[in-house]
Amino acid sequence: MSARRIFAGPARLAAIAPYAWMVLFFLVPFGFVLKISLSQTAIAQPPYVPVFDVTEGWASIKAAFGQLSLDNFRLLVSDDLYISSYLRSVLVAVISTAILLLIGYPVAYGMARLPKRWQPIAMMLVIVPFWTSFLIRIYAWINILQHDGLLNKVLLALHIVSKPVVWLSTDTAMYIGIVYSYLPFMILPLYATLAKMDGSLLEAAGDLGASPARAFWLVTFPLSLPGVAAGVLLCFIPIVGEFVIPDLLAGSGSMMIGQTLWLEFFTNKDWPVASAAAVALLLLLIPPLLLYDRLQRRTLAGGG
Amino acid sequence: MTEESPDIETPKADVAAEPATPEPPAEAIAASAPQVEPAGEPPLLRIEGVGKSFGNFRAVDRLSLDIRAGEFFALLGPSGCGKTTLLRMLAGFETPDEGRILLGGNDIAQVPPHLRPVNMMFQNYALFPHLSVRDNIAFGLKRAGMARAEIATRVAEMVSLVRLEGMEKRKPDQLSGGQKQRVALARSLARRPQVLLLDEPLAALDKKLRESTQHELMELQRRLGMTFIIVTHDQEEAMTVANRIGVMNAGRLEQVATPRDLYEAPHSRWIAEFIGDVNLFEGDAGWRQGNRLTVAIKDGDTITVGEPRQPVTKTAVCVAIRPEKVKLSRRGPVSDAANTHAINRLEGVVSDVGYLGGLTVYKVKLDSGIVVRSSMANTARLNMDGYLVGQRVVAWFTPDDCMVLEQ
Numbered sequence: 247m248s249a250r251r252i253f254a255g256p257a258r259l260a261a262i263a264p265y266a267w268m269v270l271f272f273l274v275p276f277g278f279v280l281k282i283s284l285s286q287t288a289i290a291q292p293p294y295v296p297v298f299d300v301t302e303g304w305a306s307i308k309a310a311f312g313q314l315s316l317d318n319f320r321l322l323v324s325d326d327l328y329i330s331s332y333l334r335s336v337l338v339a340v341i342s343t344a345i346l347l348l349i350g351y352p353v354a355y356g357m358a359r360l361p362k363r364w365q366p367i368a369m370m371l372v373i374v375p376f377w378t379s380f381l382i383r384i385y386a387w388i389n390i391l392q393h394d395g396l397l398n399k400v401l402l403a404l405h406i407v408s409k410p411v412v413w414l415s416t417d418t419a420m421y422i423g424i425v426y427s428y429l430p431f432m433i434l435p436l437y438a439t440l441a442k443m444d445g446s447l448l449e450a451a452g453d454l455g456a457s458p459a460r461a462f463w464l465v466t467f468p469l470s471l472p473g474v475a476a477g478v479l480l481c482f483i484p485i486v487g488e489f490v491i492p493d494l495l496a497g498s499g500s501m502m503i504g505q506t507l508w509l510e511f512f513t514n515k516d517w518p519v520a521s522a523a524a525v526a527l528l529l530l531l532i533p534p535l536l537l538y539d540r541l542q543r544r545t546l547a548g549g550g
Numbered sequence: 551m552t553e554e555s556p557d558i559e560t561p562k563a564d565v566a567a568e569p570a571t572p573e574p575p576a577e578a579i580a581a582s583a584p585q586v587e588p589a590g591e592p593p594l595l596r597i598e599g600v601g602k603s604f605g606n607f608r609a610v611d612r613l614s615l616d617i618r619a620g621e622f623f624a625l626l627g628p629s630g631c632g633k634t635t636l637l638r639m640l641a642g643f644e645t646p647d648e649g650r651i652l653l654g655g656n657d658i659a660q661v662p663p664h665l666r667p668v669n670m671m672f673q674n675y676a677l678f679p680h681l682s683v684r685d686n687i688a689f690g691l692k693r694a695g696m697a698r699a700e701i702a703t704r705v706a707e708m709v710s711l712v713r714l715e716g717m718e719k720r721k722p723d724q725l726s727g728g729q730k731q732r733v734a735l736a737r738s739l740a741r742r743p744q745v746l747l748l749d750e751p752l753a754a755l756d757k758k759l760r761e762s763t764q765h766e767l768m769e770l771q772r773r774l775g776m777t778f779i780i781v782t783h784d785q786e787e788a789m790t791v792a793n794r795i796g797v798m799n800a801g802r803l804e805q806v807a808t809p810r811d812l813y814e815a816p817h818s819r820w821i822a823e824f825i826g827d828v829n830l831f832e833g834d835a836g837w838r839q840g841n842r843l844t845v846a847i848k849d850g851d852t853i854t855v856g857e858p859r860q861p862v863t864k865t866a867v868c869v870a871i872r873p874e875k876v877k878l879s880r881r882g883p884v885s886d887a888a889n890t891h892a893i894n895r896l897e898g899v900v901s902d903v904g905y906l907g908g909l910t911v912y913k914v915k916l917d918s919g920i921v922v923r924s925s926m927a928n929t930a931r932l933n934m935d936g937y938l939v940g941q942r943v944v945a946w947f948t949p950d951d952c953m954v955l956e957q
Contacts, residue, residue, distance in 0.1 A: 447679075454664075456693050
């Protein structure tokens with residue numbers, strides 16, 4: 247009886263904690279953003295109307311609600327700038343994720359087939375770049391890719407090119423930066439899936455007449471699909487909203503949605519439109535998130 | 551081919567050569583022919599001086615073995631004896647460091663697994679979790695390039711063979727342990743391999759299911775006429791299913807024999823102790839009289855044993871006798887037989903009684919201090935008057951029931 251009472255409190259708290267966290271740090275801020283996205287821009291502090299003022303009483307709050315509108319969302323769909331930024335974001339994310347998968351899968355596969363004692367070392371090597379700040383690593387890439395940077399020097403020295411190539415401020419530089427930065431997020435879930443795969447399944451496939459290459463496509467690859475899904479979504483979702491890498495490495499010709507958002511918020515001081523763009527981005531990312539959730543649940547059910 | 555030729559051709563030759571002679575006794579010739587022929591018939595599988603090491607560990611040590619077509623052969627041994635390594639070399643998952651593996655006359659030692667005409671049933675079944683029962687069974691057939699219609703027929707045949715009708719669409723995680731075992735068996739049989747390798751196929755099943763499955767395996771093997779090689783550490787399983795057993799220890803074959811010979815005529819003390827339960831008496835071989843040998847054991851007791859199969863060359867020997875062949879009585883054996891004098895009698899006190907249901911195992915502490923085990927079948931439900939702890943009894947057994955082994 248008394249023991250139950252002692253454990254009831256902390257146990258319940260532990261169960262509530264993740265929800266409290268979500269409410270406090272996601273739902274409440276999202277509520278603010280959603281509200282701002284429905285407001286109008288104004289030269290004021292904060293730079294939008296209406297502002298809820300609890301001290302003015304119930305009537306004023308009701309009036310403020312009346313002023314909210316979907317105008318900003320209408321602007322998002324009517325203006326080419328936003329639609330093209332969204333499309334570019336998705337395109338960049340699709341291409342980057344495809345490159346990441348093509349590079350990440352063989353690396354993860356190689357890691358999983360290393361002798362057991364070498365695997366933690368390989369894992370460390372994948373994680374070690376995180377010890378340096380993300381921003382510094384991107385600046386390092388600027389250094390490498392610039393006109394008289396390391397890459398051009400090497401290419402010239404090897405006589406692969408006769409004059410320096412323009413790398414910086416191109417899409418190529420952006421893709422290099424994105425693939426470099428996100429590679430660990432692709433490798434780790436793939437490695438986790440491939441490393442726990444039962445080796446006797448491959449032996450069984452071989453025993454039943456499948457050559458090693460066929461055994462890979464018929465057994466290893468289908469069984470690694472949950473890891474592929476995890477890696478793809480872990481990369482695809484943040485790349486869609488990526489701001490720093492395209493801003494520092496890509497040209498100024500076209501923008502990703504993160505850059506557009508930044509522009510609206512800081513340069514144009516149009517908080518409501520920026521908020522609407524952010525809300526729209528979130529809505530855009532819900533379908534892949536739901537897909538991931540479903541896959542994950544199926545994997546968990548399959549494992550049990 | 552070789553089996554048929556003498557039956558058909560020999561009588562014809564006789565008739566052609568000596569047409570005048572009366573009817574040759576054709577039956578006699580036909581009957582005698584098979585006795586001559588099998589010696590020349592090459593074994594289906596010949597393992598020749600095969601060795602395999604892992605680092606400093608010698609897993610299989612220059613082992614040779616012949617397995618005939620249609621045999622159910624068991625590799626039995628304690629864990630780490632090399633039996634699984636040997637099986638994996640037959641499947642192609644390990645490459646021997648030395649020696650040859652001849653299957654139907656061709657050396658397959660270096661052939662990769664997917665090109666060998668053998669299949670294996672894995673200990674953990676290794677069913678493909680993303681494929682249905684049907685697709686698991688069809689996996690090997692598709693790789694063999696079989697036509698779709700033929701695959702469907704073969705799969706249906708296999709499904710009914712292992713009685714899994716109605717389960718074709720299920721995934722492995724929707725099956726019970728026994729059903730998984732059947733799928734694994736069907737999958738490995740589907741390609742009709744020349745040799746089926748079974749790696750501890752029943753280890754994951756509970757005792758009741760294991761026993762019924764053992765009989766199904768035997769029945770299946772007889773019906774298909776296929777050659778089965780099973781690896782097991784369970785001696786009862788090996789004795790139940792196999793025609794011949796190879797007992798392995800430390801990478802070598804200790805003895806290859808029928809289950810009966812392994813039990814009743816082991817070649818070594820190690821085998822005698824490994825297979826079943828045994829009483830061992832160390833002693834010195836003494837005088838020989840007719841076909842009887844007398845062995846002096848501790849404290850002046852002697853045991854008379856029957857003629858050993860292999861001549862005893864050393865003095866220090868070991869007499870082995872199975873517990874069920876040691877009888878107990880209050881006064882000794884009933885003395886109606888002519889050679890009563892040859893019967894061994896050892897006196898002692900019952901020190902322990904273990905009731906196992908079908909059997910009761912008595913431990914008798916002899917006056918010399920040696921403990922002898924005797925097991926008696928409980929053949930009647932009522933009025934089985936056994937012996938009590940502390941009771942003085944005579945343990946007796948005939949010379950022919952004893953085995954003499956060199957120490």
